[in-house]
Amino acid sequence: MARDVKCVASVRRFVRDLIPGQAASEIAELLVSELVTNALVHTSTETIRITATREDRFLTVEVHDSSDAVPRIAAVASTATAGRGLAIVQSLAHAWGWRPTPDGKAVWFRLSA
Numbered sequence: 335m336a337r338d339v340k341c342v343a344s345v346r347r348f349v350r351d352l353i354p355g356q357a358a359s360e361i362a363e364l365l366v367s368e369l370v371t372n373a374l375v376h377t378s379t380e381t382i383r384i385t386a387t388r389e390d391r392f393l394t395v396e397v398h399d400s401s402d403a404v405p406r407i408a409a410v411a412s413t414a415t416a417g418r419g420l421a422i423v424q425s426l427a428h429a430w431g432w433r434p435t436p437d438g439k440a441v442w443f444r445l446s447a
Contacts, residue, residue: 429443
């Protein structure tokens with residue numbers, strides 16, 4: 335997926351189609367949009383790749399970018415209008431994390447779906 339803020343809506347639709355009609359789909363849409371937005375805002379990567387897998391009752395979504403920067407939950411003021419993306423992922427996902435890849439990193443979350 336090319337680097338463009340319009341891609342966030344496409345990614346949300348992609349994830350929504352994986353678990354249609356389930357409450358988890360709204361959470362998955364929110365979390366993937368947070369991770370894609372982070373990749374767009376905090377890296378200079380030209381291409382973002384999304385992968386999704388379902389195993390048993392879990393959906394795992396990964397957002398791949400070409401940056402090797404370690405994702406960190408930011409400490410933000412209560413009046414801040416940005417900077418809470420990973421905190422949202424941490425609070426709503428069953429699990430989340432990141433892993434290095436040959437081309438950068440993948441930031442992932444897992445939901446019960």
